[in-house]
Amino acid sequence: MRVFFTATREQKERLMKIFGCKDRIVRGALANDASHGGSDLAKRIRKAAREIGCQPQVVADEMECVFTTDGIMHQMFPNGAKLEMDMATGEGRVIFRGRTVLRHEDTKVSQIQKLQDYAKGL
Known part of the structure; x- marks a missing residue:
């Protein structure tokens, strides 16, 4: 099972402004990818994303x-x-x-x- 967040362009720009980082870091944190998803910054970005209304999505195997x-x-x-x-x-x-x-x-x-x-x- 994989969890990621969907965000509008405005929400991504807001997260970049809050954390002072580039688009690539925000996209990696929201996608919860292996290279950026486990860092402390990525966890804080996901928490903030949830607070500003970004929706978590789950990908799971169908059974x-x-x-x-x-x-x-x-x-x-x-x-x-x-x-x-x-x-x-x-x-x-x-x-x-x-x-x-x-x-x-x-x-x-x-x-x-x-x-x-x-x-x-x-």
Whole structure:
């Protein structure tokens, strides 16, 4: 997941004036890029950007999740993996290329994230 800020030209110019820096520094801070996004100045620019009305945007992987009437949640991942959770029994299965590669009995809600991370990593 990547976070960046959208800003109008006026907002960017205002940030450049506030921090006394060039357009390149402000763009790098708002884009949260690797070369400028981690500095203390970039963090202060993003905080000020939020205060003057710049909108944060999030880029995340799309993962479709379907709940069927028989109580099974199916979550499909971009790499072809599939997570199936049986809501009645708590059984979780990670399926990859037609084979069940991981099975977890009595899955708690707090453990679903670990199954999702495993499926994403295949």
